[in-house]
Amino acid sequence: MATSRKYPMLRRSQALWGTRRMWKTRLVFWAGAIAIGLISVLFAVLSDKAQALFQALTAGGWGFLPLIITPVGFVICAWLSTSLFPGAQGSGIPQAIAARHLRDDEDRGHILSLKLVVGKILLTVIGLFSGASIGREGPTVQVGASVMLQVAKWGGMAQTRGLILAGSAAGIAAAFNTPLAGIVFAIEEMGRTYEARTNGLVLTAVILAGLASLGLLGNYTYFGVAKDTISxxxxxxxxxxxxxxxxxxxxxxxxxxxxxxxxxxxxxxxxxxxxxxxxxxxxxxxxxxxxxxxxxxxxxxxxxxxxxxxxxxxxxxxxxxxxxxxxxxxxxxxxxxxxxxxxxxxxxxxxxxxxxxxxxxxxxxxxxxxxxxxxxxxxxxxxxxxxxxxxxxxxxxxxxxxxxxxxxxxxxxxxxxxxxxxxxxxxxxxxxxxxxxxxxxxxxxx
CATH class of the missing domain: 1.10.3080.10 (Clc chloride channel)
Known part of the structure; x- marks a missing residue:
């Protein structure tokens, strides 16, 4: 401390280094949020194409094909998720919630990782191609949380629990084009308690992921526009x-x-x-x-x-x-x-x-x-x-x-x-x- 007061040049260099480190952290975080939006769009396109392909294959006189395609597809997904992508099973939201409660990075890595990002998208798409009654929204939450956990490692950030929350919210927002729902979901379902110190992370992640999604798909309502009014x-x-x-x-x-x-x-x-x-x-x-x-x-x-x-x-x-x-x-x-x-x-x-x-x-x-x-x-x-x-x-x-x-x-x-x-x-x-x-x-x- 005395040394920095004695040498003003050293104090300025330390301040400059701190500023550079701060901006590096911010840039990594912003890049992660944008990546969630882009990955969500890719996931949506692949999911829609897989479902459309299943419908095309089973249309007309091939209505019996689900008796073959669906069980085989389920077995392939179960085998791959057990042998290659353990932790990818199910929705993905429980994994993101569990990761917020776990303290050890190794434990979190079993249920949130870039490997699971690939596995979750691939296996959900295979499931939809097989006719499974599933959605991509929960898996997008695990994908978003996994990306943000990796961002925490690359950026040297200490707010791991907050970043997982932000990634989950960004996933919901980008999957449905519902930014408000992403924020409410983070507060009500993921956190169960509101953490004021993470509100900036959540808002920024939702905005950047939403902008990336809007840039590719435009502004849309998931189910169209409901015109009826309830009396x-x-x-x-x-x-x-x-x-x-x-x-x-x-x-x-x-x-x-x-x-x-x-x-x-x-x-x-x-x-x-x-x-x-x-x-x-x-x-x-x-x-x-x-x-x-x-x-x-x-x-x-x-x-x-x-x-x-x-x-x-x-x-x-x-x-x-x-x-x-x-x-x-x-x-x-x-x-x-x-x-x-x-x-x-x-x-x-x-x-x-x-x-x-x-x-x-x-x-x-x-x-x-x-x-x-x-x-x-x-x-x-x-x-x-x-x-x-x-x-x-x-x-x-x-x-x-x-x-x-x-x-x-x-x-x-x-x-x-x-x-x-x-x-x-x-x-x-x-x-x-x-x-x-x-x-x-x-x-x-x-």
């Missing part, structure tokens, strides 16, 4: 029923998925690879049968079905039940893939069916059903109504969507007290603890 005087029974029934069915999905996942993991432990592949094959076969029985409506993300419902075309009354089963089987199969888009499709189906019963507009009913069911599945009501508002471009229905989301959340809390993503994240944390204990035991024996 509380005539539609309050619909708001109530979509919230309570949608939330109850969403809680049932969450509870069944957790119970099945835990049991399958315990059963697979004796013969991990063989039993994992067997479960994937069986789930894939049932997904194919359901898809054929539904006339192909349950294959893929469910984006087209949800969009048609929002635009006023009622879905078949049984669609939501078939999509529910296809999404549940795809999730417990262990293949990489998210539940965001399939859940929104199920919710649109529930709302459409309730709208037919109550004589309400199909578009309004679909919006309310999506809010109630999605809030029930993930138990994150703010994320539910904000993401639906941004994806449909209609802000006239804010209060009604809030009510449906809160009713769905309240109903789900009475049925299932464990939020789905956080319960699944504890499985990855437990794996890290077991791996650490095994390493300690191995070292002591040596």
């Amino acid at each position: 509380f005087l005539s539609d309050w029974p619909l708001v109530l029923s979509c919230g309570v029934i949608g939330g109850g069915i969403g809680a049932a999905f969450s509870a069944l998925a957790l119970k099945a996942t835990r049991r399958i993991r315990r059963w697979n432990a004796l013969q991990p690879l063989h039993r994992t592949l067997f479960v994937a094959a069986v789930c894939g076969l049932f997904v194919a049968v359901i898809g054929i029985a539904s006339g192909g409506l349950t294959f893929g993300t469910g984006y087209e079905q949800a969009r048609s419902a929002i635009e006023g075309q009622p879905l078949p009354w049984f669609f939501f039940a078939e999509k529910f089963l296809a999404g549940l089987l795809s999730m417990i199969s262990g293949i990489p893939g998210g539940i965001f888009a399939p859940s929104l499709a199920v919710g649109a189906g529930i709302g459409s069916s309730l709208g037919l019963v109550l004589g309400s507009s199909a578009g309004v009913a679909a919006l309310l059903g999506m809010a109630g069911y999605f809030a029930g599945v993930v138990q994150a009501p703010m994320t539910a109504f904000v993401i639906i508002l941004e994806m449909t471009g209609n802000h006239d229905n804010v209060i009604a969507l809030m009510c449906a989301s809160m009713l769905g959340y309240g109903t789900a809390r009475m049925i299932s007290h464990e939020p789905l993503y956080h319960a699944l994240s504890r499985l990855f944390i437990a794996e890290a603890i077991r791996r650490r204990r095994a390493d300690v035991l191995t070292g002591s024996k040596r």
